[in-house]
Amino acid sequence: MPARHRSRQRALQVLFSCDLRKQPVDEAIAAFYKTLDSEDEDPNPEQPDEFMEALVHGATTQAEAIDQRITAKSEHWRLDRMAAVDRNILRLAVYEMTDVGTPAPVVIDEALELARKFSTDESVAFINGVLDAVRRDAA
DSSP states (O other), rough: OHHHHHHHHHHHHHHHHHHHTTOOOOHHHHHHHHHHHHSSSSOSSSSOHHOOOOOOOHHHHHHHHHHHHHHHHHHTTTTTGSSSHHHHHHHHHHHIIIIIOOOOHHHHHHHHHHHHHHHHHHHHHHHHHHHHHHHHOOO
């Protein structure tokens, strides 16, 4: 698995944990690393994952602005009514697209891969529509 893809997947897992458990970001990141230590046969798994940490910190720091963008582009869907995994895929992708400078097609493709792995077919279409609208708005 390519390193950036793995980092995005990890970032989604940490954001999901922060969202559901209302856990502080640094605690969620530390807890995530502990799960890697316990699951990995390698006594020194790749730590720290700087890209994952940057995505998580950025998405949480910019959460209010990101959530406003998502809400504006997700017609008839309140953020709190979205599935938690979908909400966090969107947060991660919007942050990376607008603040990291990763090309929008790459971000959207990666977000759709995460949705295919962790969510539903309906979510894939929903996430694609919202991110495409954010992309057009940012252009």
